[in-house]
Amino acid sequence: xxxxxxxxxxxxxxxxxxxxxxxxxxxxxxxxxxxxxxxxxxxxxxxxxxxxxxxxxxxxxxxxxxxxxxxxxxxxxxxxxxxxxxxxxxxxxxxxxxxxxxxxxxxxxxxxxxxxxxxxxxxxxxxxxxxxxxxxxxxxxxxxxxxxxxxxxxxxxxxxxxxxxxxxxxxxxxxxxxxxxxxxxxxxxxxxxxxxxxxxxxxxxxxxxxxxxxxxxxxxxxxxxxxxxxxxxxxxx
Amino acid sequence: xxxxxxxxxxxxxxxxxxxxxxxxxxxxxxxxxxxxxxxxxxxxxxxxxxxxxxxxxxxxxxxxxxxxxxxxxxxxxxxxxxxxxxxxxxxxxxxxxxxxxxxxxxxxxxxxxxxxxxxxxxxxxxxxxxxxxxxxxxxxxxxxxxxxxxxxxxxxxxxxxxxxxxxxxxxxxxxxxxxxxxxxxxxxxxxxxxxxxxxxxxxxxxxxxxxxxxxxxxxxxxxxxxxxxxxxxxxxx
Numbered sequence: 026x027x028x029x030x031x032x033x034x035x036x037x038x039x040x041x042x043x044x045x046x047x048x049x050x051x052x053x054x055x056x057x058x059x060x061x062x063x064x065x066x067x068x069x070x071x072x073x074x075x076x077x078x079x080x081x082x083x084x085x086x087x088x089x090x091x092x093x094x095x096x097x098x099x100x101x102x103x104x105x106x107x108x109x110x111x112x113x114x115x116x117x118x119x120x121x122x123x124x125x126x127x128x129x130x131x132x133x134x135x136x137x138x139x140x141x142x143x144x145x146x147x148x149x150x151x152x153x154x155x156x157x158x159x160x161x162x163x164x165x166x167x168x169x170x171x172x173x174x175x176x177x178x179x180x181x182x183x184x185x186x187x188x189x190x191x192x193x194x195x196x197x198x199x200x201x202x203x204x205x206x207x208x209x210x211x212x213x214x215x216x217x218x219x220x221x222x223x224x225x226x227x228x229x230x231x232x233x234x235x236x237x238x239x240x241x242x243x244x245x246x247x248x249x250x251x252x253x254x255x256x257x258x259x260x261x262x
Numbered sequence: 263x264x265x266x267x268x269x270x271x272x273x274x275x276x277x278x279x280x281x282x283x284x285x286x287x288x289x290x291x292x293x294x295x296x297x298x299x300x301x302x303x304x305x306x307x308x309x310x311x312x313x314x315x316x317x318x319x320x321x322x323x324x325x326x327x328x329x330x331x332x333x334x335x336x337x338x339x340x341x342x343x344x345x346x347x348x349x350x351x352x353x354x355x356x357x358x359x360x361x362x363x364x365x366x367x368x369x370x371x372x373x374x375x376x377x378x379x380x381x382x383x384x385x386x387x388x389x390x391x392x393x394x395x396x397x398x399x400x401x402x403x404x405x406x407x408x409x410x411x412x413x414x415x416x417x418x419x420x421x422x423x424x425x426x427x428x429x430x431x432x433x434x435x436x437x438x439x440x441x442x443x444x445x446x447x448x449x450x451x452x453x454x455x456x457x458x459x460x461x462x463x464x465x466x467x468x469x470x471x472x473x474x475x476x477x478x479x480x481x482x483x484x485x486x487x488x489x490x491x492x493x494x495x496x497x498x499x
Contacts, residue, residue: 028267052403066350066358072350073335075350077411077412078351113309114398121268122268158361160353162409164407166288178402
């Protein structure tokens with residue numbers, strides 16, 4: 026018995042690689058993405074009523090985590106990467122059926138003759154993520170503030186303060202004000218989460234890191250007391 | 263591009279037919295079910311850590327709603343069955359990819375030599391439902407009490423008071439006390455939700471209804487001011 030699903034849409038997001046993606050929706054409120062509905066689902070009738078809705082569930086495939094073998098346990102980053110828990114007691118993307126679900130804010134719906142896009146906020150999805158379904162968030166059924174017992178009951182604490190080097194500041198200052206503000210907030214929120222996987226956190230020798238974010242290469246170092254953005258380089262497309 | 267998933271488990275539930283299933287998880291708190299993990303997923307390691315967790319997400323297939331054609335709009339029962347909204351603005355089971363998600367309470371984990379079952383509460387899933395994934399509920403990411411704008415922002419109001427006929431009372435009194443208490447609560451909570459689909463609600467002539475619940479046939483009538491359970495008949499298996 027198996028079930029086959031075709032994507033109804035695709036995510037266009039600032040997160041171009043796995044490294045640096047927030048570990049849950051909402052942790053990086055600045056993170057925006059658009060969900061492009063694919064034909065034949067890009068019809069305005071199919072989203073009629075969504076314009077009144079503040080938050081959506083996005084059900085998607087962890088398309089970078091498809092593999093044939095499954096493992097019954099995982100080592101979550103929130104447990105320092107040392108302790109194992111059952112895959113079904115975790116939100117790890119490496120699971121028997123690599124399905125993800127994210128509650129995100131719906132900012133707007135953009136409809137042109139040939140396309141229908143939902144603009145989303147607070148995303149934790151990689152660029153190119155295939156989306157299988159979207160549903161309105163229903164607080165009376167979905168919001169359980171007193172659910173207990175997870176090993177990660179609270180949002181992770183923010184890591185060290187983020188500072189920008191002079192060259193990084195100069196790059197931001199060269200952008201339009203709106204773009205610079207957005208990119209600065211995004212960088213701060215992504216780095217405050219400390220995107221390092223556990224094996225890098227446990228490697229005291231390694232203090233310099235880089236990631237591809239939107240259309241920039243971002244590099245930073247970890248110093249005593251703060252995270253320092255050393256360089257921001259545009260990627261030639 | 264399509265993605266294929268095999269069930270990791272199967273639901274054993276009191277809801278033997280579509281009619282009467284609560285429209286969201288949590289609406290009928292009494293409704294219990296067990297989730298039987300299928301081989302090779304029925305290994306204790308795979309659920310290690312779940313024993314501390316109060317609530318789970320169950321991702322499943324609406325297996326009674328598989329059909330080849332999709333419709334861009336649906337007529338939700340909460341809008342009286344007259345108004346159409348986009349399928350993606352609804353939680354209708356009839357959707358391009360018939361995926362369901364339910365936040366349910368985890369009561370216990372039962373592990374024997376050959377099987378692993380999770381006992382669940384507050385379910386809205388039909389008997390035989392194929393389960394694709396389970397995940398711990400994370401309040402910090404999943405609980406958005408102030409999400410707004412759905413056409414069904416609040417749980418439905420409870421319908422009329424439920425009363426039992428003398429024969430129905432006699433049947434309940436013939437059961438073990440625990441079983442009778444459970445069945446009584448389940449019947450009351452299911453009928454308080456008014457399980458009639460919109461086309462039956464709009465049919466004033468029809469006042470008598472029946473459904474298959476657990477191992478009984480339940481019949482009831484709608485009278486001025488209350489719902490009356492007329493008969494409870496055990497189903498010979």
